[in-house]
Amino acid sequence: MSSVVAFFFDVLAYSSIFVLVVLGLGVIASMMGIFNFAHGEFVLLGGYTVYLFHSLGLPVWTGMVAAPFAVAMVGLVLERVVIHRFYATPIVAMLGTYAIGLALRESVRSLLGGQFYSVTAPLVGSFSFGEISISRWRTAVILITAVVMVGCYLLLTRTRFGLKVRAALENPALARASGISTSRVYAATFTFGAALAGLAGGLMVPIYAISADMGVPFLIKSFLAVMLGGMGGFEGAIAGAALVGATSAALPWAIKPVVADVLVFVIAIAIVKFRPEGLLSKWRS
Amino acid sequence: MTIDDRNHRPPSASRRLFLQRASLLSGMIALGGGSYLYNPKGVWAADPIKVGIATDLTGPISWGGIPNSQVAKMAIEQINASGGLIGRPIQMILEDTATNEQLAVTKVRKLVTQDKVDVVFGGITSSMRNAIKDTIVNRGKTLYIYPQLYEGKECMPFLFCTGPTPAQQCDTFIPWLIKNGGKKFYLPSADYVWPHVLNEYARKTIVKNGGEVIGEEYFPVDHNEYSAAVNKIMSSGVNVVFNTTIPPGVAAFFKQLNEAGFQKRGGRLACVYYDENALGITPAHEIEGLASCLDYFRAVNDPFGNQMQAQYAKLYGEKALFTAGSGSTGMYRGIKLWEAAVKEAKSVKREPVAVALDHAKISEGPGGGCEMVPGTRHVKMNMYTAVSKGGKYEIVEKSKGAVMPGECG
Numbered sequence: 001m002s003s004v005v006a007f008f009f010d011v012l013a014y015s016s017i018f019v020l021v022v023l024g025l026g027v028i029a030s031m032m033g034i035f036n037f038a039h040g041e042f043v044l045l046g047g048y049t050v051y052l053f054h055s056l057g058l059p060v061w062t063g064m065v066a067a068p069f070a071v072a073m074v075g076l077v078l079e080r081v082v083i084h085r086f087y088a089t090p091i092v093a094m095l096g097t098y099a100i101g102l103a104l105r106e107s108v109r110s111l112l113g114g115q116f117y118s119v120t121a122p123l124v125g126s127f128s129f130g131e132i133s134i135s136r137w138r139t140a141v142i143l144i145t146a147v148v149m150v151g152c153y154l155l156l157t158r159t160r161f162g163l164k165v166r167a168a169l170e171n172p173a174l175a176r177a178s179g180i181s182t183s184r185v186y187a188a189t190f191t192f193g194a195a196l197a198g199l200a201g202g203l204m205v206p207i208y209a210i211s212a213d214m215g216v217p218f219l220i221k222s223f224l225a226v227m228l229g230g231m232g233g234f235e236g237a238i239a240g241a242a243l244v245g246a247t248s249a250a251l252p253w254a255i256k257p258v259v260a261d262v263l264v265f266v267i268a269i270a271i272v273k274f275r276p277e278g279l280l281s282k283w284r285s
Numbered sequence: 286m287t288i289d290d291r292n293h294r295p296p297s298a299s300r301r302l303f304l305q306r307a308s309l310l311s312g313m314i315a316l317g318g319g320s321y322l323y324n325p326k327g328v329w330a331a332d333p334i335k336v337g338i339a340t341d342l343t344g345p346i347s348w349g350g351i352p353n354s355q356v357a358k359m360a361i362e363q364i365n366a367s368g369g370l371i372g373r374p375i376q377m378i379l380e381d382t383a384t385n386e387q388l389a390v391t392k393v394r395k396l397v398t399q400d401k402v403d404v405v406f407g408g409i410t411s412s413m414r415n416a417i418k419d420t421i422v423n424r425g426k427t428l429y430i431y432p433q434l435y436e437g438k439e440c441m442p443f444l445f446c447t448g449p450t451p452a453q454q455c456d457t458f459i460p461w462l463i464k465n466g467g468k469k470f471y472l473p474s475a476d477y478v479w480p481h482v483l484n485e486y487a488r489k490t491i492v493k494n495g496g497e498v499i500g501e502e503y504f505p506v507d508h509n510e511y512s513a514a515v516n517k518i519m520s521s522g523v524n525v526v527f528n529t530t531i532p533p534g535v536a537a538f539f540k541q542l543n544e545a546g547f548q549k550r551g552g553r554l555a556c557v558y559y560d561e562n563a564l565g566i567t568p569a570h571e572i573e574g575l576a577s578c579l580d581y582f583r584a585v586n587d588p589f590g591n592q593m594q595a596q597y598a599k600l601y602g603e604k605a606l607f608t609a610g611s612g613s614t615g616m617y618r619g620i621k622l623w624e625a626a627v628k629e630a631k632s633v634k635r636e637p638v639a640v641a642l643d644h645a646k647i648s649e650g651p652g653g654g655c656e657m658v659p660g661t662r663h664v665k666m667n668m669y670t671a672v673s674k675g676g677k678y679e680i681v682e683k684s685k686g687a688v689m690p691g692e693c694g
Contacts, residue, residue, distance in 0.1 A: 257505065
């Protein structure tokens with residue numbers, strides 16, 4: 001019994017972290033068609049913000065509140081200075097964002113002296129029910145992810161901003177003709193995606209410790225999630241993320257972890273073969 | 286200016302731009318990235334001895350490369366300050382291998398062919414050592430000294446290893462773990478060469494001392510979700526988790542293990558690369574009681590080590606500490622043993638230095654003196670077992686004299 005509960009909790013907790021990381025990437029990829037290879041480093045910057053607050057002696061949660069704003073500012077500056085030049089050429093955008101990511105990662109590395117540092121979670125320890133123990137901080141992350149997911153959904157489907165974003169995606173020429181400044185909308189979308197990455201990084205830091213490579217393990221699987229979910233819809237990215245996160249966490253319970261790691265990709269590729277448009281895609285409809 | 290004017294810019298502008306960019310690019314190529322030259326201070330009559338240091342100053346392994354390069358610089362400056370070596374100063378050429386084996390081969394080729402260094406120190410990971418050793422030793426005809434703790438079995442001539450081997454890290458440590466943890470071991474590991482080969486030795490030692498291995502499991506090196514392993518550990522009554530998973534994933538693993546209550550029920554966590562730098566990876570309470578076995582800890586509190594720590598801290602601060610797990614003690618030991626060998630050989634030529642290095646000995650070092658075991662190109666050294674308490678190590682056991690490396694014999 002206890003291991004069944006542990007299994008479901010751990011799969012849910014890991015999927016939540018994963019969804020949180022993919023959310024920002026998915027927003028940028030599906031709303032703007034840009035594959036942001038610096039996403040892992042945006043996550044890292046979020047984590048670094050929390051680490052900075054922590055090392056200055058401020059409460060960790062203040063850092064977590066500040067992280068999305070700090071990373072949003074970085075995202076906005078990068079979009080205005082560099083990324084907006086890439087919109088016409090997605091391949092160049094990949095290389096460009098990869099280069100930006102590399103520069104950010106190595107800068108943080110030299111700031112950290114190449115070392116790893118821990119940040120204590122605002123909620124320490126675990127809830128115990130008999131033999132079952134449930135990590136407090138992971139529970140908090142699951143709840144925050146749910147709130148953020150709902151918030152994003154409402155923002156993109158129920159607000160004026162969301163309407164403009166979708167309009168700019170579906171038909172940029174018509175959107176411009178209707179008086180929407182697509183360049184501003186793109187800047188705002190990119191900033192928003194960066195903020196989500198910052199939040200993900202901030203919440204992850206107590207679980208993974210801060211190091212320059214914090215975002216790297218998530219990047220490739222995040223792209224897999226976006227591909228799996230299908231471009232064009234933001235719900236698709238979440239579904240993809242949940243699936244990739246859940247299989248990554250669940251498979252090692254049954255088979256060798258090294259095999260499981262490969263199998264995640266095999267399963268994803270098989271799904272893409274049978275549903276090339278993605279799990280929940282609106283792209284071709 | 287009309288729009289037409291803008292579209293018909295004079296051609297010289299773009300030519301100028303082309304020339305600017307071309308000169309910038311060629312300048313960057315000519316200078317190369319990540320090469321640093323440290324000339325000896327003062328005026329010397331003799332030509333300098335050239336020492337090449339090839340290590341990972343950037344990339345994922347820079348946690349080890351940065352303190353490695355710093356301790357090398359400190360040791361070489363000390364030698365220069367005390368009158369140099371056989372009357373000559375030492376010039377240090379530092380190459381950043383950037384945690385990239387292909388790049389590293391180019392870098393060490395530069396060291397041995399262009400700079401013509403007399404000895405190369407460096408490499409942290411075994412894959413790095415394997416990538417660069419042939420270029421240094423066989424094609425470059427240069428002496429190579431590898432400083433990091435590793436899985437053993439490196440018996441190439443002219444390649445000397447100055448870090449601890451599996452025998453040194455297991456022979457005293459595993460009996461201690463059985464006595465202070467229990468008989469049931471679990472071996473969660475990262476899937477690369479060091480954990481595989483180390484576990485082979487650890488398993489033998491566990492069984493020989495009356496313990497048993499409940500599970501041995503390999504994870505992708507960048508794995509960061511360990512719930513399945515934690516569950517197996519918790520449900521199978523494991524007493525000792527002998528960990529070789531690596532950062533950054535190890536932070537998540539230790540946290541999950543702690544939150545599941547492994548330590549609370551009396552479990553013992555063990556990890557043989559864990560040094561003072563690694564203590565920062567997780568909050569102290571999550572690794573309370575973690576045991577490690579290395580050739581040096583600050584807590585050894587020997588006068589020589591303390592003095593080195595003070596000097597190192599004055600030069601480089603408290604960010605990348607001088608520790609054993611980063612290969613920094615191995616680097617210091619390597620440089621001092623090589624110094625002793627050059628003094629005996631009265632030459633920096635490879636063959637006579639190798640002959641002298643084969644039995645070189647230093648009476649002082651962090652954690653005590655050490656000596657090469659003749660014919661093995663490995664070092665006999667003191668080993669210490671330490672336990673983490675409140676974020677600091679306490680020494681719980683010291684080896685009876687120097688421990689044999691058990692390699693290439």
